Amino acid sequence: MQYPNNIKKEFTKLSVSHSNRGMNLESALNSSNEYYLRKDIALIYKKPTPIGIVDVSYKNHKKTIEKAYFKEQSTLDYNGLYNGKYIEFDAKETLNKTSFPLSNVHEHQTIQIRNVIKHGGIVFLIIRMNNINYLLTGEDYIHYIDTEKRKSISYDYIKEKAYIIKEAYQPQLDYLKIVDKIYFKGE
Numbered sequence: 001m002q003y004p005n006n007i008k009k010e011f012t013k014l015s016v017s018h019s020n021r022g023m024n025l026e027s028a029l030n031s032s033n034e035y036y037l038r039k040d041i042a043l044i045y046k047k048p049t050p051i052g053i054v055d056v057s058y059k060n061h062k063k064t065i066e067k068a069y070f071k072e073q074s075t076l077d078y079n080g081l082y083n084g085k086y087i088e089f090d091a092k093e094t095l096n097k098t099s100f101p102l103s104n105v106h107e108h109q110t111i112q113i114r115n116v117i118k119h120g121g122i123v124f125l126i127i128r129m130n131n132i133n134y135l136l137t138g139e140d141y142i143h144y145i146d147t148e149k150r151k152s153i154s155y156d157y158i159k160e161k162a163y164i165i166k167e168a169y170q171p172q173l174d175y176l177k178i179v180d181k182i183y184f185k186g187e
Contacts, residue, residue: 024093024128025091025093025126025128025133026046026077026091028133028167028172028173029046029077029078029091029126029172029173029175030046031171031172032171032172032173032174032175033045033046033078033080035170035171035172036082036171036176041082041176042080042081042082042083042087042176043080043081043082044078044079044080044081044082044087045078045079045080046077046078047075047076047077047078047079053065053067054066054067055067075088075108075109075112076088076089076090076109076112076113076123077089077090077091078090078091082122082176082179083180083184085120085121085122085183086116086119086120086121086122087121087122087123087179088112088116088121088122088123089123089124089125089126089175090105090109090125090126091125091126091128092104092105092125092126092127092128093127093128093129094127094128094129096129096152097129097130097155098154098155099150099152099153099154099155100127100129100152100153100155100158101151101152102145102150102151102152102153103151105125105141110141110142110145113138113141113142114138114142116138117138117139117142122138122179122183123137123138124136124137124138124141124179125138125141126165126173126175127158127162129155129158130155132164133164133165133166133167133173134158134162134163134164134165135162135163135165135175135178135179136153136158136161136162137161137182140161140162141153144157144161163178163181163182165178
């Protein structure tokens with residue numbers, strides 16, 4: 001590509017790591033949660049994964065963790081308060097175009113979804129699939145895994161049961177608009 005003043009810029013194709021494929025979704029959710037906090041709409045935070053530090057080194061006056069381990073399994077990615085109710089959800093992304101693999105939701109996360117439902121909280125999954133963001137309620141997720149024998153949720157089920165979260169400027173993903181529609185209908 002030729003820029004002004006005859007400066008040439010080469011573009012190279014970047015390789016994509018699947019380990020961080022949900023980071024764009026996570027970044028959009030973090031930005032949305034910051035917006036909700038700034039506007040005093042909700043208190044929703046990304047939960048850090050608890051780690052135990054084994055070995056630390058000091059290089060150039062900087063402390064670096066050399067060796068660590070996960071202390072315990074984390075539950076879902078986000079939790080907080082909205083409209084006087086406890087809210088918890090997880091962000092998932094798949095490149096699969098026809099179904100959402102249930103292996104993306106770990107057993108301890110399914111247990112957490114059941115527990116939040118049992119105690120009257122709001123719980124859901126935000127799933128990015130086919131470049132569309134969906135909110136699937138914890139209740140619909142649990143109903144599916146309790147009644148179906150498949151190892152994935154069909155895209156047709158997601159299109160039928162989940163709610164599309166539209167992308168915007170502020171907030172990037174206004175998932176609370178859908179939470180209002182589902183959980184606070186008459187208020």
